[in-house]
Amino acid sequence: MTLNGKVAVVTGSNSGIGLGIAQVLAERGAKVVINSFTDRPEDHQLAAQIATDTGSEVTYVAADMSSGDDCRALVEKAKARFGSVDILVNNAGIQHVERIEDFPPEKWDAIIAINLNSAFHTSAAALPMMRAAGWGRIVNIASAHGLTASPFKSAYVAAKHGVVGLSKVTALETAGEGITCNAICPGYVLTPLVEAQIPDQMKTHNMDRETVIREVMLARQPSRQFATTDQIGGTVAFLCSEDAAQITGTTISVDGGWTAL
Structure with missing residues (x-):
């Protein structure tokens, strides 16, 4: 399951699930852009370490995923660095827990912006490149909360349901063009x-x-x-492979049976 020659952008990937995904894609041979909103020496050192460990080219690009302009610029910077964007993994996300009537409006806006709007902006920037190449993979990291709900997580649940819906629309708009779009719905990782x-x-x-x-x-x-970050990364890698070329517009739950209840 090689991804040699492919260029992958993974948002929110200097730690946690995103970092695990980036490491697996690099191990499979992809050139990888990792991302967060900070721009510290250790962020760039992390990219260099992944490159050393995997033998793939890895670079770090800072971008504020609450900003549509920054989201689109991230994709353009990846293209400038590596020549294309073949794989886009929308992973960036934040959380806040509160009753609806007490939920701070600024927290609602931030969660919707980072968890949902960013996936729209990066996809809009990457799709023309994928269409020109006749090949592309978009994997949106949703959540079990993209399929079900929990109290006190109104913004997160709304955003993740939106990510699932966006994935379906993207899949329909690109069907037959060598491009797929799917959502992974992890439980607790x-x-x-x-x-x-x-x-x-x-x-x-x-x-x-x-x-x-x-x-x-x-x-x-x-x-x-x-679930482990390696398992999420492996699922992403599978969706990017030719074995998954006819898997599009769907969700894959990695949740230990949570949404089967």
Whole structure:
């Protein structure tokens, strides 16, 4: 399942799920642009480290994914660096939890902008390149919350449902052109951010690590196991392969059975 010669842009990818995806795509031979909103030496060092580890070309481009102009510029900078954008992975996202009547409007706007609007802007910028090449892959990282809901997550659930809908429309508009667009809907994934929450949950519920993971954090995930960033990356790589050329406009759940309930 080689991606040699392909150029991939992965948004929100200097940590967590995005970083895992970028590493897998680089391992499969793709040239990769990783991204976040910061522009620190360590961001560029991370790109250099992935390149050293995988033998692929990897670069870092800072972009504020709440800005439509920055989203489009990210794609153009990737084209300027590598000559094209063949694979676009829209992963950037943030979260806030609050009752609807207490939900800060600025948090709503930020979540919709970063989690949903950014996928529209990057896709709009990348699709002309993909059409010209006669080949392209767009993978939008949605969520189990793109298929179901939880209380106190109004903006996140709305955005992720929107990502699923956008993926379907993109697939229909590109059908027959060698371009596919799909959404991956992860459940709980073991990222550094989630790992950091475990000690507090252990203390709050007076449980050991394994019990608090199984009975509290993964209560809605029937497998009672976290997905891993490598598993999400592997799923993205599969969707970018020729084996998945006729998979478009759909969702793939990596959620341990959550949405089967």
